[in-house]
Amino acid sequence: MNSNSCCHPSSALIDFLDVGGTMTISQEIANLTEDSGQDLPEENVQIGSIQGTVVGLRYYTGTVNRGEMVSLVxxxxxxxxxxxxMVANVFGSQVGHIKKELAAPMAYIMDNNLARVEGxxxxxxKNTxxxxxxxxxxxxxENREAVHNQMRCHGFRLGTEFKGSLILVLSGGFLFLFYFFYTGPNTVSIKISLKNAFDKLFDDLMEDKTREMEPAEAVCTSLLPHQKQALSWMTSRENSNDLPPFWEEKHGLYFNVLTNFAIKERPEKVLGGILADDMGLGKTLTTIALIVSNFHNGKPLPLEQCHIKNITFQEGSSMSSTCRKKSTSKGTGKVPSGGGGGSGARATLIVCPLSVLSNWLDQFEQHIQADVTLKVYLYYGAERIRSVNLLSEQDVVLTTYNVLSSDYGNKGNSPLHKVSWLRVVLDEGHVIRNPNALQSKAVLELQSERRWILSGTPIQNSLKDLYMLLSFLKLKPFDLKGWWNRIIQRPVTMGDRVGLKNLQALVKGITLRxxxxSKVAGRTLVQLPERRVFVQHVRREGRKIKTACLYRYFEEGTVMTNYADVLAILVRLRQHCCHPSLVGKYTRADDPGTPxxxxERLINKITLVLNSGSDEECAICLDSLRQPVITYCAHVYCRPCICEVIRSxxxxxxxxxxxxxxxxxLVEYPGEEMEAGPATGENCRSSSKVDALMSNLLKLRSEDPTVKSLVVSQFTRFMDLIEVPLREYxxxxxxxxxxxxxxxxxxAIQDFQDSSPGSPTIMLLSLKAGGVGLNLTAASHVFMMDPAWNPAAEDQCVDRCHRLGQSRDVVITKFIVKDSVEENMVKIQKKKQELVDKAFGVKKPQDLKQARIDEIRALMEI
DNA sequence: ACCGCCGGGTGCC
DNA sequence: ACCGCCGGGTGCC
Incomplete structure (x- = not known):
């Protein structure tokens, strides 16, 4: 099947046109498809097909091509x-209506969510x-029968004529193969080859992205070659006149090779994309360079406007650094012109997690020449000035997802949403992957010419994570769930190679990773110091703990009904490995007791589950929990998800x-609770792990007093206990x-990163604290006090010091208690890594459940 | 729409 | 003729 003219490298990098006036209908379609949540595999069974008639063509302007996909609304x-x-084409223009006799049963089927209909x-x-x-x-x-019945009642018979059949469509001189792939609910064979292809999704993204560009002179840090490449690529993405992915110009028309849609007007450009570099490669620096090098209309920051030097980083205050300017010739020459468009928009909005806010401020100060005027406003804190004018006049506005969504939730009074931005940058952009989250809705509403997503992990759990990113980038028609599902998500999930190819072409066109x-001219991008991992086994505290009730749950097959209990027991076993005094009281829930x-017990449980570090997901949406609630049977779900189940x-x-x-x-999660108070009395005694840590630290200090270490634990109370001997010594x-x-x-970060004598040499770090962007390169030793469920979490933590800027070799010491639950956790970490690799995109609740049971079983060595 | 359907005009051969 | 047939007007939902 070499049918993919859509995979031409030249056609992949194309821009989109927003067709004016169609927004209402597009919006209508979006609204209609949004809440159906039909992206689980079991909802993607083909129930049947039939040929119908579109009538009333002459009343509408929307046109279609031979073989074009249409939506039914x-x-x-x-x-x-x-x-x-209504029948509409990909751009939401109405084409006509379904003939009323057929519309009658379709309306019933669609209104009752028995099936999605695609045309x-x-x-x-060309008919009139x-x-x-x-x-x-x-x-x-389960809806198959109902759909067939409803159609039969109105005199229609659903067939499967498209099942497994190849339909050849000749169009505009191109040969397109439409393979209507029918597979039942269980497709195993194709998924294996799919996995490999998925791994390759981000391969070859470097092709043709090796041109370098010098930043504007305002940047005082010299960029590494790969950063200059990124700058060149980002600049060309912003200034490009290319058509968006899958668009081609043919005979004076613009033609979408995926949907067969054609239009006279040029599709609106998609200026921006996804910078998906691994962390530590300098996404922040590159973005800063982009901001000043590709300012208005492809020109670098105009350096001649110089004012008073005044750099302050107070919350809610404007800071600007001043300048005396020289020539700006450097870095202007290679900028392709054409983008930006002279709309007058000036400001770049950077939205980031709170944890990296200070990093952005540091980096601006560090990388922008001190004599350059760059108006940076930190839109954060209660004192933030909610003035649209003030914000519009900035060069850069920095804010957090929380501020953005709280302003957005404050209906009609979000200054950030009233500014016409030149550029919006989402740092750690994967955080918007949940379309239902307020912050996701908030970023979609921002008005901007150019849009960027920075993320080291653009796809975290499954393919559908990508949907929100495309939606933010306004990459039509993938910004509408229905079209995304139809063209990419479902074909890929079902193992369709063409779907996968399309996905790859799509990602390739807008992503740099x-x-x-990765290598530039035969050399790896970053020469990072070595990283060595040692596992140090320590003695168990006291006798081996009995876990008889867990065995009982397995025998009874009630592991899942007692899931919260099981987790609670495991947490306590793990705590015991660290320090016996961490272990709180525990009562098992044999008797439901009074309401x-x-x-109270359920609240305790949900708190335990959410704080257990087990990386809980909602088993219904398979996404991270939002508005978590716990059932009486102690399972945790998103409130909207489980309510939908109960309702249906x-x-x-x-x-x-x-x-x-x-x-x-359903019982709600009351929010973070502070755990027990400061360590006192018997808590002050040591434990094997604490002893092992202290002897390591003392040895390090005697060898080199400047060496700094991270001491990482998942239990903040354990960190409390460790503070005692640290002070003592x-x-x-x-x-x-x-x-x-x-x-x-x-x-805390600043103090630790400071290298002057007397600065702290140790940071007690909670495993989950801070986002991925956190920079702790002052440390060259990491002590992992307790193993995490998720090996990626440990890696991420280590990466906070083993990253760009690290000059020493990094030594990681993991403490594992011999003959304990921790040893089994290490085994599971390995298994889990394999599972993550395999389970990409095709997780089912049942599998998830079995995986949990297997996991716990392995932990207990049952 | 080179259709179907409607409703007015018309009416042996 | 309370029909058939003709031919003009008309036409999504």
């Missing part, structure tokens, strides 16, 4: 027929009055253990954990 408010089904116009695209449309119904297996191992007691079933049952559940019995240390406010956090 219900119009319940239509004054002539409340069953009306393709096989021929007759009506044209045929091949309709395919997709839905859950290099890893630490208030039960409630008569006798609702817990998806994980099948226990009956009710909405009013006169170590100067700082601490960073999730509970700290931004100011103290930034102070």
């Amino acid at each position: 219900r119009q319940p408010q239509n004054p002539y027929d409340r069953n009306a089904v 393709v116009v096989p021929y007759g695209e 009055f009506s044209m045929p449309v091949n309709l395919t119904f997709w839905g859950r297996e 290099r890893t630490k191992n 208030s007691e039960l409630r 079933e008569k006798q609702a049952r817990c998806p994980l253990c099948r226990a009956p559940i009710k909405t009013k019995e 006169g170590f100067s240390f700082t601490r960073l954990d999730g509970s700290m406010a931004q100011k103290t956090r930034a102070k």
